[in-house]
Amino acid sequence: MTFFERLEARSRAADSLVCVGLDPDFKKHRAAELASFNKAIIESTAEFAACYKPNIAFYEQFGIPGLQALEESLKAIPPEIPVICDAKRGDMGNTAQAYARALFETWGFGAATVNAYQGSDAVAPFLAYPDKAIFVLCRTSNPGSREFQEQRLENGRMLYQQVALTATSWSTNVGLVVGATAPEELADVRKLVPAAPLLVPGVGAQGGKPEDVVRAAGYQHGKMVVNASRSIMYADEGSGFALAAGNAARTLRDELRAAAALPA
Amino acid sequence: MTFFERLEARSRAADSLVCVGLDPDFKKHRAAELASFNKAIIESTAEFAACYKPNIAFYEQFGIPGLQALEESLKAIPPEIPVICDAKRGDMGNTAQAYARALFETWGFGAATVNAYQGSDAVAPFLAYPDKAIFVLCRTSNPGSREFQEQRLENGRMLYQQVALTATSWSTNVGLVVGATAPEELADVRKLVPAAPLLVPGVGAQGGKPEDVVRAAGYQHGKMVVNASRSIMYADEGSGFALAAGNAARTLRDELRAAAALPA
Numbered sequence: 001m002t003f004f005e006r007l008e009a010r011s012r013a014a015d016s017l018v019c020v021g022l023d024p025d026f027k028k029h030r031a032a033e034l035a036s037f038n039k040a041i042i043e044s045t046a047e048f049a050a051c052y053k054p055n056i057a058f059y060e061q062f063g064i065p066g067l068q069a070l071e072e073s074l075k076a077i078p079p080e081i082p083v084i085c086d087a088k089r090g091d092m093g094n095t096a097q098a099y100a101r102a103l104f105e106t107w108g109f110g111a112a113t114v115n116a117y118q119g120s121d122a123v124a125p126f127l128a129y130p131d132k133a134i135f136v137l138c139r140t141s142n143p144g145s146r147e148f149q150e151q152r153l154e155n156g157r158m159l160y161q162q163v164a165l166t167a168t169s170w171s172t173n174v175g176l177v178v179g180a181t182a183p184e185e186l187a188d189v190r191k192l193v194p195a196a197p198l199l200v201p202g203v204g205a206q207g208g209k210p211e212d213v214v215r216a217a218g219y220q221h222g223k224m225v226v227n228a229s230r231s232i233m234y235a236d237e238g239s240g241f242a243l244a245a246g247n248a249a250r251t252l253r254d255e256l257r258a259a260a261a262l263p264a
Numbered sequence: 265m266t267f268f269e270r271l272e273a274r275s276r277a278a279d280s281l282v283c284v285g286l287d288p289d290f291k292k293h294r295a296a297e298l299a300s301f302n303k304a305i306i307e308s309t310a311e312f313a314a315c316y317k318p319n320i321a322f323y324e325q326f327g328i329p330g331l332q333a334l335e336e337s338l339k340a341i342p343p344e345i346p347v348i349c350d351a352k353r354g355d356m357g358n359t360a361q362a363y364a365r366a367l368f369e370t371w372g373f374g375a376a377t378v379n380a381y382q383g384s385d386a387v388a389p390f391l392a393y394p395d396k397a398i399f400v401l402c403r404t405s406n407p408g409s410r411e412f413q414e415q416r417l418e419n420g421r422m423l424y425q426q427v428a429l430t431a432t433s434w435s436t437n438v439g440l441v442v443g444a445t446a447p448e449e450l451a452d453v454r455k456l457v458p459a460a461p462l463l464v465p466g467v468g469a470q471g472g473k474p475e476d477v478v479r480a481a482g483y484q485h486g487k488m489v490v491n492a493s494r495s496i497m498y499a500d501e502g503s504g505f506a507l508a509a510g511n512a513a514r515t516l517r518d519e520l521r522a523a524a525a526l527p528a
Binding site for chain 2: 025061062063071088089090092093094096098099102106107117118120121122142148152154155162163166206
């Protein structure tokens with residue numbers, strides 16, 4: 001089974017497009033408590049999760065103890081729920097091979113986010129794993145994303161459109177990262193590459209709206225997951241944090257479902 | 265003192281543009297022997313090194329024991345020799361902050377390579393450290409680098425030229441990564457941004473020639489370092505590996521110096 005088949009199956013079983021981001025805030029935790037915090041979040045959100053997505057930067061900032069906590073946290077994720085490592089890696093040749101080995105073999109992630117600035121040979125080592133997948137950065141959710149991604153090329157396309165078309169031509173195991181904060185560009189990418197699975201960050205703390213995302217890209221199991229991190233993990237910062245995280249994940253699932261029922 | 269001032273001072277003191285890449289081959293080592301191998305390489309090459317550059321992918325592939333070996337290896341680098349972490353990180357907002365914290369505070373690297381596809385706000389957290397520097401990926405040394413980096417923009421520039429101009433406008437603590445395998449593009453970047461420090465990988469195993477690099481970009485302490493990894497670390501794979509590594513680093517230093525004396 002490919003990663004995207006597994007993602008579709010889980011998304012359908014949970015009737016959820018929610019990707020739960022596991023991104024611990026440096027100011028709120030010590031490394032030693034990360035794993036138990038994450039485990040509580042995972043337990044309370046699993047029912048509503050199509051997948052999990054730890055961004056490895058948030059563990060790397062704690063140094064090796066942070067990575068040990070990530071390793072421990074991953075054990076709490078039920079095996080039927082796919083895990084995407086948000087790593088935005090990108091290098092070439094034997095270095096890209098080393099990253100792919102690190103993420104897919106050493107860590108055992110099912111998928112990873114990848115930066116394709118270096119081109120197809122730089123991405124190829126990630127695609128050498130037939131049961132794994134990558135999400136290539138296409139149009140990101142930050143304000144400065146326009147700076148390069150919306151440069152107009154001589155061929156008439158914008159850079160993010162060129163990336164969308166080129167990267168998805170490499171393999172059916174390639175999806176794209178497109179931010180929820182740019183619903184027009186999201187709709188544009190959905191039209192350009194109708195079959196590509198999309199990973200959509202930027203709802204919640206960053207301001208993207210679930211209904212805009214579904215209006216732009218549709219509601220189809222396995223064709224899109226919508227990530228929220230802070231708005232789930234820190235929905236409440238008191239002793240009821242786990243319950244609040246579960247409620248926030250359920251609410252996002254329901255908002256996405258409800259948006260699917262709205263007239264287009 | 266800024267990072268680039270430290271790099272210039274060291275480069276001048278050693279009269280060397282050599283950046284020694286510390287990139288252990290997965291097939292040749294176990295994690296447990298990495299640190300002592302690196303220490304031997306460092307000891308034998310330090311005299312000829314303007315700087316060191318571990319690519320963190322090669323440690324991540326070994327998992328947490330690999331990162332522990334990197335931590336141990338760094339202790340062997342003399343304090344007057346700057347260290348660049350080749351990490352090609354790139355993310356946004358609080359995630360970019362987490363990467364900057366990881367590389368500059370937790371690890372203590374003086375500089376890091378960064379992918380700027382996400383734009384200036386994504387890079388800003390790295391530039392919040394006045395004594396640190398970044399090298400932004402501009403024109404890389406792999407065959408597929410043309411695919412996106414040489415896309416012609418509506419404004420007439422190629423994407424890598426746009427990246428060179430834009431990224432170096434953000435801060436004087438920004439240098440660029442330009443591969444030795446593309447000497448024409450290297451000369452072009454040198455002309456476009458004469459003051460920007462360049463990190464030039466791709467000599468040795470990848471086929472770039474020291475004389476072409478110097479012809480393209482000049483020989484000026486602090487304005488360029490030329491990286492070789494495999495051709496130094498694995499110059500000899502027998503018991504004489506450390507001696508051979510030192511000789512290979514010296515040879516590269518001398519070839520670069522000699523090229524500086526050639527008529528243009």
